[in-house]
Amino acid sequence: MLRLNHLCSSIFSAYKISNKTLDFSTKKFRSQMENYTTCSESSSSSSSKLLFRQLFEKESSTYTYLLADLTHPDKPALLVDPVDKTVERDISLVGELGLKLIYAINTHVHADHVTGTGLLKNKVDGVKSIISKSSNSKADLFVDHGDKIQIGNLFLEVRATPGHTLGCVTYVTGDGPDQPQPRMAFTGDALLIRGCGRTDLQGGSSSQLYKSVHSQARTWKSEEAFSFLFSSSLLNEKYACCFDIYDSVSTVGEEMLYNPRLTKDEETFENIMQNLKLSYPKMMDVAVPANMVCGLQDVTKPLSG
Numbered sequence: 001m002l003r004l005n006h007l008c009s010s011i012f013s014a015y016k017i018s019n020k021t022l023d024f025s026t027k028k029f030r031s032q033m034e035n036y037t038t039c040s041e042s043s044s045s046s047s048s049k050l051l052f053r054q055l056f057e058k059e060s061s062t063y064t065y066l067l068a069d070l071t072h073p074d075k076p077a078l079l080v081d082p083v084d085k086t087v088e089r090d091i092s093l094v095g096e097l098g099l100k101l102i103y104a105i106n107t108h109v110h111a112d113h114v115t116g117t118g119l120l121k122n123k124v125d126g127v128k129s130i131i132s133k134s135s136n137s138k139a140d141l142f143v144d145h146g147d148k149i150q151i152g153n154l155f156l157e158v159r160a161t162p163g164h165t166l167g168c169v170t171y172v173t174g175d176g177p178d179q180p181q182p183r184m185a186f187t188g189d190a191l192l193i194r195g196c197g198r199t200d201l202q203g204g205s206s207s208q209l210y211k212s213v214h215s216q217a218r219t220w221k222s223e224e225a226f227s228f229l230f231s232s233s234l235l236n237e238k239y240a241c242c243f244d245i246y247d248s249v250s251t252v253g254e255e256m257l258y259n260p261r262l263t264k265d266e267e268t269f270e271n272i273m274q275n276l277k278l279s280y281p282k283m284m285d286v287a288v289p290a291n292m293v294c295g296l297q298d299v300t301k302p303l304s305g
């Protein structure tokens with residue numbers, strides 16, 4: 001409940017976006033928020049019911065997300081950005097909840113940890129790995145901007161958000177009366193809570209990241225400002241000095257108002273990004289090659305790509 005209160009206090013205020021004031025305290029929005037009280041299940045007025053879990057891996061400070069359609073007879077599920085070190089935890093949880101894991105999907109080729117995708121494929125029958133085509137990695141299935149990933153009656157839309165890496169994508173829960181509300185955006189490391197992914201490695205570009213976020217923002221309908229934003233990494237300084245569990249979620253609208261990097265003009269943003277002075281990720285030389293093959297530690301099955 002504390003968590004809900006935190007969300008409410010940061011969200012239930014009037015936000016001004018593109019000269020349009022959005023009232024976050026509406027009755028409708030409050031009732032939608034109540035679906036997140038336990039942070040585990042979200043229902044819409046439809047027959048689909050989303051199960052949602054945010055899971056954390058301490059060493060790399062990575063968030064993994066578990067999503068499933070609870071109303072479908074198979075309870076199909078997917079994991080967004082699994083980590084190799086926490087694969088057993090993820091498999092146990094999927095089993096305990098009676099879910100059928102069908103996809104292990106990645107937002108991009110990570111540099112700070114090895115993806116759990118390969119281990120999941122080896123340990124759970126039928127799991128397929130997914131990554132963007134533009135990542136140039138190996139996987140079972142590739143996605144491009146505009147594609148949809150179906151789990152039961154729920155789906156995720158794929159939105160290209162390059163800039164942190166060349167092939168970064170954001171997965172957004174579906175739009176429509178039978179899809180959960182508010183929508184949820186899984187941004188990987190493109191847009192972080194009060195920050196963004198670094199742009200100095202892996203084909204990164206600050207100008208491209210700026211355009212990715214702002215061009216997406218222009219396409220958002222006013223209600224989408226309410227969408228929850230879930231990243232895969234925390235801002236480096238946030239984790240190092242003032243990590244607070246309540247900062248594990250934001251909204252699209254909140255970031256468009258308060259993100260200290262992306263609310264600046266493009267030139268200032270590029271200047272900020274050039275002067276971050278972040279150290280080289282500890283796992284980079286191991287993680288990137290492993291993640292280019294979706295983390296397949298022991299390649300038993302041929303993959304396309």
Ligand SMILES: N[C@@H](CCC(=O)N[C@@H](CSS)C(=O)NCC(=O)O)C(=O)O
Pocket residue numbers: 060110111112189195196197198199233234235236237276278279280281282283
């Ligand atoms: N300390 C970590 C790496 C920290 C880091 O560089 N984080 C990345 C995301 S993972 S490549 C990032 O983009 N951070 C942005 C920021 O401003 O903090 C390690 O060595 O693993």
